[in-house]
Amino acid sequence: MKKYRTHTCGELTKSNKGQKVSLSGWINKKRDHGNLLFLDLRDNYGLTQCVIDKSNDIFKKIEKLSLETVIKISGLVIERDIETINKNISTGEIEIKINELDILGKTKELPMPVFSDQEYSEEIRLKYRFLDLRRKKIHENIILRSKVIAFIRNEMQKLGFLEFQTPILTSSSPEGARDFLVPSRLNPGKFYALPQAPQQFKQLIMISGFDKYFQIAPCFRDEDARADRSPGEFYQLDVEMSFVEQEDVFEVIETLFMKLFKNFSNKKIIHKKFPKITYEESMLKYGSDKPDLRNPLEIIDLTNIFERDDVKFDIFKKLVKNGSIVRSLVTKNTKDKPRSFFDGIDKWAKEQGSSGLAYFTFEKNDQISAKGPIGKFFSEMSLMEIIKQTNANIGDTIFLSCGKKSDVEKLLSVARNKIAEELNLIDKDSFSFCWVVDYPMYEIDEITKKIKFSHNPFSMPQGDINKIDLSNPLKLKAYQYDIVCNGIELSSGAIRNHIPELMYKLFEIAGYSKNDVNNQFSGMINALSYGAPPHGGIAPGIDRIVMLLAGEKNIREVTLFPMNQNAQDIMMNAPSEISEEQLKELNLSIKKKT
RNA sequence: GGGGGUGUAGCUCAGUUGGUUAGAGCACCUGCCUGUCACGCAGGGGGCCGAGGGUUCGAGUCCCUUCACUCCCGCCA
Numbered sequence: 001m002k003k004y005r006t007h008t009c010g011e012l013t014k015s016n017k018g019q020k021v022s023l024s025g026w027i028n029k030k031r032d033h034g035n036l037l038f039l040d041l042r043d044n045y046g047l048t049q050c051v052i053d054k055s056n057d058i059f060k061k062i063e064k065l066s067l068e069t070v071i072k073i074s075g076l077v078i079e080r081d082i083e084t085i086n087k088n089i090s091t092g093e094i095e096i097k098i099n100e101l102d103i104l105g106k107t108k109e110l111p112m113p114v115f116s117d118q119e120y121s122e123e124i125r126l127k128y129r130f131l132d133l134r135r136k137k138i139h140e141n142i143i144l145r146s147k148v149i150a151f152i153r154n155e156m157q158k159l160g161f162l163e164f165q166t167p168i169l170t171s172s173s174p175e176g177a178r179d180f181l182v183p184s185r186l187n188p189g190k191f192y193a194l195p196q197a198p199q200q201f202k203q204l205i206m207i208s209g210f211d212k213y214f215q216i217a218p219c220f221r222d223e224d225a226r227a228d229r230s231p232g233e234f235y236q237l238d239v240e241m242s243f244v245e246q247e248d249v250f251e252v253i254e255t256l257f258m259k260l261f262k263n264f265s266n267k268k269i270i271h272k273k274f275p276k277i278t279y280e281e282s283m284l285k286y287g288s289d290k291p292d293l294r295n296p297l298e299i300i301d302l303t304n305i306f307e308r309d310d311v312k313f314d315i316f317k318k319l320v321k322n323g324s325i326v327r328s329l330v331t332k333n334t335k336d337k338p339r340s341f342f343d344g345i346d347k348w349a350k351e352q353g354s355s356g357l358a359y360f361t362f363e364k365n366d367q368i369s370a371k372g373p374i375g376k377f378f379s380e381m382s383l384m385e386i387i388k389q390t391n392a393n394i395g396d397t398i399f400l401s402c403g404k405k406s407d408v409e410k411l412l413s414v415a416r417n418k419i420a421e422e423l424n425l426i427d428k429d430s431f432s433f434c435w436v437v438d439y440p441m442y443e444i445d446e447i448t449k450k451i452k453f454s455h456n457p458f459s460m461p462q463g464d465i466n467k468i469d470l471s472n473p474l475k476l477k478a479y480q481y482d483i484v485c486n487g488i489e490l491s492s493g494a495i496r497n498h499i500p501e502l503m504y505k506l507f508e509i510a511g512y513s514k515n516d517v518n519n520q521f522s523g524m525i526n527a528l529s530y531g532a533p534p535h536g537g538i539a540p541g542i543d544r545i546v547m548l549l550a551g552e553k554n555i556r557e558v559t560l561f562p563m564n565q566n567a568q569d570i571m572m573n574a575p576s577e578i579s580e581e582q583l584k585e586l587n588l589s590i591k592k593k594t
Numbered sequence: 595g596g597g598g599g600u601g602u603a604g605c606u607c608a609g610u611u612g613g614u615u616a617g618a619g620c621a622c623c624u625g626c627c628u629g630u631c632a633c634g635c636a637g638g639g640g641g642c643c644g645a646g647g648g649u650u651c652g653a654g655u656c657c658c659u660u661c662a663c664u665c666c667c668g669c670c671a
Contacts, residue, residue: 029631031629031631031632031633031634032627033627033630033633033634034626034628035628036628036630037628037630038630038631040631047631049630049631051630053628054628066621066622067621084631086631088631089631109604109621110621111604111605112604112605112621113606113620113621115632116605116620116621116632117632118605118606119606121600121601121606122663122664123662123664124604173671174671175671176670177669177670177671178669178670196670196671199671222670223669224668224669224670226665226666227664227665229670351597351598353667410667452671454671456671458671492671564663565664565665566662
């Protein structure tokens with residue numbers, strides 16, 4: 001017989017009736033009736049009710065045990081009377097009549113309860129993460145994460161992909177996020193960088209002839225946190241394929257995601273074939289390159305309306321004359337919504353740092369008119385034109401934002417979500433995937449006004465490779481794509497540029513000389529010169545996939561040991577100071593704060 | 595770097611217009627209780643009201659500064 005247990009706490013049923021068993025686990029809950037005591041024992045697998053009465057000598061000892069003590073109990077499996085069966089747990093038909101007890105691990109008074117539905121502050125949860133992780137919901141999330149990763153590995157292998165590990169200590173690269181740096185002892189004054197993604201390595205794997213690669217890859221970026229973004233580290237399903245075009249990558253990912261989401265969730269997947277939306281269209285209709293397609297609202301440009309003489313709304317007209325744009329959102333049949341609803345939206349918009357959202361509702365008595373604070377500024381003809389352009393009906397409301405293009409996009413993008421939430425337009429029981437394609441190769445840096453890569457500098461520009469027109473770089477599109485689900489960006493990817501001469505030209509536009517490229521991407525550019533296959537890939541975020549499947553809004557709910565917003569691990573006390581010896585060995589000195 | 599929210603018992607929270615000795619539930623301790631499954635009942639211990647300064651006869655409450663956590667913006671090829 002095993003030392004600690006014959007069964008787990010989740011497996012005994014009435015078919016085990018009469019057996020002498022041993023269970024080990026945590027005391028989840030005690031119900032002490034004075035002469036009779038119930039004790040719920042918990043382990044990874046479930047709960048089992050154990051019972052003891054005062055006729056047993058160890059009754060007094062058990063009474064004194066506090067919750068979360070780890071014990072081993074032995075006793076007989078008893079079938080419960082029908083009226084005392086607990087249907088909520090798998091072992092609810094039976095209980096164990098305790099006759100032996102071993103205390104395996106004592107506990108101090110708990111800083112946070114384990115068995116409770118209450119919510120706790122992040123601080124206490126992260127500090128005592130090992131207690132937090134005993135709680136049901138997050139415990140199950142972490143198990144789900146394990147199963148999702150196992151499933152992905154299995155599917156990828158079935159699709160013919162090979163899993164490889166790439167270096168964790170690598171070189172810093174100039175593009176992209178801030179690097180985490182590691183000083184080199186053997187090379188004083190020099191630093192390794194932790195990979196932001198195995199980008200160059202996965203391309204090198206293709207050039208090495210392995211054809212199809214994947215990895216559950218840790219990625220490190222020293223950027224500020226968000227609810228859906230851990231500070232420090234996260235995991236990607238890193239994928240790269242040789243001799244492929246964009247569509248080949250899409251096919252693999254769609255196959256995998258359909259299976260994955262069907263297997264781990266009951267929510268419906270709205271599109272069997274994921275729709276493709278161009279970057280330009282997405283920015284116009286949704287104000288964002290990660291649209292939530294569960295949301296039926298779409299943004300429509302109405303700048304032209306404010307160039308008409310029969311529209312008297314001078315604030316917008318003046319702005320439009322100076323180059324501003326006007327875009328709108330239409331809500332269906334909202335004429336009976338109280339004034340407080342509309343003013344609430346406007347107030348909210350102002351809180352977002354904008355100048356607010358103007359609005360009016362279409363009415364019809366003798367003629368079409370607009371009701372609302374700015375309604376009087378519009379002639380009937382202009383209203384009819386708005387109705388034509390927006391497909392609105394009488395009774396619908398139109399919200400207007402005016403300003404600089406990027407500001408209008410940003411505001412209406414969040415307003416779209418806000419208004420849809422308020423009107424309950426989003427089907428929370430579904431997944432809506434889409435591809436965002438045709439990203440521009442370059443964009444203007446708003447601060448330096450210089451041309452820079454808008455995404456990945458290694459992407460292949462669209463068009464015939466041999467005669468790509470580089471004279472107007474801002475018009476150049478790349479084979480660069482994102483996959484989005486429910487407004488969450490899961491991944492971006494690209495067909496890579498495998499032609500060194502073309503790469504030099506593209507880098508030159510972004511201000512890198514041939515020498516810069518040779519120095520900063522030496523490994524890659526060198527390898528591309530020795531026979532590189534056309535290749536491309538993608539890297540979906542594992543944490544965000546699990547978040548979606550678990551129905552969580554915060555990435556820490558699916559991460560075992562996350563850091564807090566200031567990138568500290570308050571349980572392990574990281575980051576921490578290091579000794580003088582260590583500094584000396586690394587040739588470093590710390591500047592004292594002034 | 596900027597903006598919002600929060601901070602009161604081990605935990606989750608209440609605390610009126612500034613006014614007696616700062617409360618509740620859970621947890622902990624003591625007692626009672628043989629069918630509970632969020633067991634019940636009675637009692638008890640536990641507070642630098644995040645910190646510092648100010649206004650006031652009097653501050654958990656008002657003002658200023660500051661710290662921590664969190665959400666958002668910037669940032670995230």
